[in-house]
Amino acid sequence: QVQLVQSGADVKKPGASVKVSCKASGYTFTGYYVHWVRQAPGQGLEWMGWINPNNGGTKYAQKFQGRVALTRDTSISTAYMELSGLRSDDTAVYYCTRGEVVTGLDYWGQGTLVTVSS
Amino acid sequence: EIGMTQSPGTLSLSPGERATLSCRASQSVSTTYLAWYQQKPGQAPRLLIYGASSRATGIPDRFSGSGSGTDFTLTISRLEPEDFAVYYCQQYGSSPLTFGGGTKVEIK
Numbered sequence: 001q002v003q004l005v006q007s008g009a010d011v012k013k014p015g016a017s018v019k020v021s022c023k024a025s026g027y028t029f030t031g032y033y034v035h036w037v038r039q040a041p042g043q044g045l046e047w048m049g050w051i052n053p054n055n056g057g058t059k060y061a062q063k064f065q066g067r068v069a070l071t072r073d074t075s076i077s078t079a080y081m082e083l084s085g086l087r088s089d090d091t092a093v094y095y096c097t098r099g100e101v102v103t104g105l106d107y108w109g110q111g112t113l114v115t116v117s118s
Numbered sequence: 119e120i121g122m123t124q125s126p127g128t129l130s131l132s133p134g135e136r137a138t139l140s141c142r143a144s145q146s147v148s149t150t151y152l153a154w155y156q157q158k159p160g161q162a163p164r165l166l167i168y169g170a171s172s173r174a175t176g177i178p179d180r181f182s183g184s185g186s187g188t189d190f191t192l193t194i195s196r197l198e199p200e201d202f203a204v205y206y207c208q209q210y211g212s213s214p215l216t217f218g219g220g221t222k223v224e225i226k
Binding site: 035037044045046047059061062095097099102103104105106107108109110111 | 150151153155162163164165168169172174206208210213214215216217218219220
């Protein structure tokens with residue numbers, strides 16, 4: 001069965017960086033894009049970008065350009081999201097999700113809470 | 119960027135009732151690329167509907183999607199206790215992918 005398992009919660013100080021991992025299993029990792037979506041406390045869903053695990057190609061939401069980096073390690077079927085220059089309003093649950101051209105975001109990780117606090 | 123607006127913000131209904139949720143896009147969205155997700159507290163979103171009207175794997179047939187162009191609808195024919203949650207529409211045909219603000223379906 002398809003699973004996306006994310007790294008655990010993290011607490012960071014303003015200005016720091018955070019790197020969240022997302023380990024995929026149950027399907028061919030290089031066959032599907034991995035998207036990242038975040039959700040601030042009590043708020044809606046916000047798309048951050050995607051990575052094509054096959055060739056490492058990326059696309060980022062303009063809001064996060066220059067602050068986010070999506071990478072992957074195909075040898076361990078894992079995608080990563082690194083966000084730098086953290087601010088208090090980056091406090092959110094970060095989700096990785098498998099993207100399929102026809103069905104959209106069909107499988108989701110359990111989410112990783114990142115708290116930014118001094 | 120395609121803006122997605124959902125209404126109402128909150129829907130108060132009783133189990134067994136019909137729920138009708140609306141989603142309006144700021145510009146035309148291909149029906150191929152319109153999805154609905156359900157999210158319960160403390161859980162990740164779950165894909166319900168893709169391609170505007172196709173149910174995802176394992177989704178009961180009381181959930182149905184319809185619409186085209188800029189206006190889309192999610193209908194839950196008879197609410198079960200487990201259906202009380204927040205629902206999001208999303209377009210995934212053009213970048214950036216965008217979500218509506220959500221409709222909370224709560225128990226009346």
